[in-house]
Amino acid sequence: MDTFYTEEQRQLRDSVRRYVEHAVMPAAADIDRNDCFPRQLYQGLADMGLFGAGLAESGGGSDLGTMATCIAMEEIARGSGALGNAYALPVEAALFLQEHGNDFQKSFIPGVLDGSILPASAATEPDHGSDVAAMRTTAERDGDEYVINGVKAWVTFGQIADFIMVFAKTDKNAGHKGISCILVETDRPGVIRGKSEELLGMHGLEDCQVIFDSVRVPIDHCIGPEHQAFKMAMRNFNFSRLMMSSMALGMAQAAMEDAISYAQTRRQFNSPIIKFQAVQFMLADMSTDISAARLLIHHAARLHDAGLPIAKEAAHAKLFTTDMAIKHASNSLQIHGGNGYSKEYRIERIFRDLRLAQIYEGTNQIQRLIIARQLEKEFA
Numbered sequence: 001m002d003t004f005y006t007e008e009q010r011q012l013r014d015s016v017r018r019y020v021e022h023a024v025m026p027a028a029a030d031i032d033r034n035d036c037f038p039r040q041l042y043q044g045l046a047d048m049g050l051f052g053a054g055l056a057e058s059g060g061g062s063d064l065g066t067m068a069t070c071i072a073m074e075e076i077a078r079g080s081g082a083l084g085n086a087y088a089l090p091v092e093a094a095l096f097l098q099e100h101g102n103d104f105q106k107s108f109i110p111g112v113l114d115g116s117i118l119p120a121s122a123a124t125e126p127d128h129g130s131d132v133a134a135m136r137t138t139a140e141r142d143g144d145e146y147v148i149n150g151v152k153a154w155v156t157f158g159q160i161a162d163f164i165m166v167f168a169k170t171d172k173n174a175g176h177k178g179i180s181c182i183l184v185e186t187d188r189p190g191v192i193r194g195k196s197e198e199l200l201g202m203h204g205l206e207d208c209q210v211i212f213d214s215v216r217v218p219i220d221h222c223i224g225p226e227h228q229a230f231k232m233a234m235r236n237f238n239f240s241r242l243m244m245s246s247m248a249l250g251m252a253q254a255a256m257e258d259a260i261s262y263a264q265t266r267r268q269f270n271s272p273i274i275k276f277q278a279v280q281f282m283l284a285d286m287s288t289d290i291s292a293a294r295l296l297i298h299h300a301a302r303l304h305d306a307g308l309p310i311a312k313e314a315a316h317a318k319l320f321t322t323d324m325a326i327k328h329a330s331n332s333l334q335i336h337g338g339n340g341y342s343k344e345y346r347i348e349r350i351f352r353d354l355r356l357a358q359i360y361e362g363t364n365q366i367q368r369l370i371i372a373r374q375l376e377k378e379f380a
């Protein structure tokens, strides 16, 4: 599958794989069990320079591009879905600040890249998820400050983030054209962290609600032009969907590897179960879909690296990869029989972790809407 990788991409893949197999895989079950942020492993990724893989050298990154970032994500998530999920946050925050931020906001990037500053992003609210434009959080101008009021839900890293990029209405009457993104340091008065979420999977990411109770920030904390954040976020979603696709791909790859090795060693009816056609067909379908997903992701990543629009291609990748990953994680669990239902085997964790992938970064129903809208435009 790596025929078309550059030498640089192959080296990156190999070094991330070594780190993951040596340090991440042995710790992954503990991250899940303890539901505690794996700071040391996160720092390990930062120390390898992975948070700036896709960032231009002028921004402190290594300018390896979207394709390389997707390759790194696949490898990390092959070892731990939760660490893969954590990897997306600094990568996406640094890119967002580099693309839209002013000098003050860009001063956070070095800390994000070296792992010392933890970012978070908050768009979703308890009553407004897919319909982002209907959000209720407001940021009202008061002299040289914004005053932020509202509640954000499901904030990944919410309990530990040093700053949160908060999406809020700066014009309540302008729908999606009235949303701005404001950088809020979490030690400001009025930033209140709610109780940690107890989740099915993806443990260790310190998700919680965050309440903004008359939080004051200077106006230079508005990232990009006022009222333009919806458009900015939608553009950046294309990249983050490739991140989520690569994360699901890495987990699907791990599920397949486990299914094959289990089927080779498990014997029933005097035969390894891999000799049964029903099992063989599940493995063949896994291999086919995983290869197809990788091609979809890499195709979109290459287009993105070439500066071309990828709204449809990123949605294709997210929809197909996350759907197929969940289907095949379930089949891998099936191949494990009763053992698949036990925490003794990592497929149980992969199955739970993966379920999130169809829900966030735009649910898969929303991905279908995006694809259909693009088709309407193309065939107008």
Ligand SMILES: Cc1cc2nc3c(=O)[nH]c(=O)nc-3n(C[C@H](O)[C@H](O)[C@H](O)COP(=O)(O)OP(=O)(O)OC[C@H]3O[C@@H](n4cnc5c(N)ncnc54)[C@H](O)[C@@H]3O)c2cc1C
Binding pocket: 121, 122, 123, 124, 127, 128, 129, 130, 131, 153, 154, 155, 156, 157, 199, 202, 207, 356, 359, 360, 361, 362, 363, 364, 365, 366, 369
């Ligand atoms: C563990 C976790 C971490 C998260 N981290 C973050 C984070 O860090 N920052 C952040 O901002 N958000 C985060 N989210 C929120 C996530 O992005 C939302 O859950 C997601 O966008 C869906 O929104 P919702 O949960 O409100 O579901 P809803 O929007 O209420 O959707 C419910 C159902 O209705 C369907 N639906 C909605 N509208 C349509 C439509 N027009 N057509 C067809 N079907 C539709 C959906 O597909 C879904 O099946 C996180 C969520 C979870 C669970």
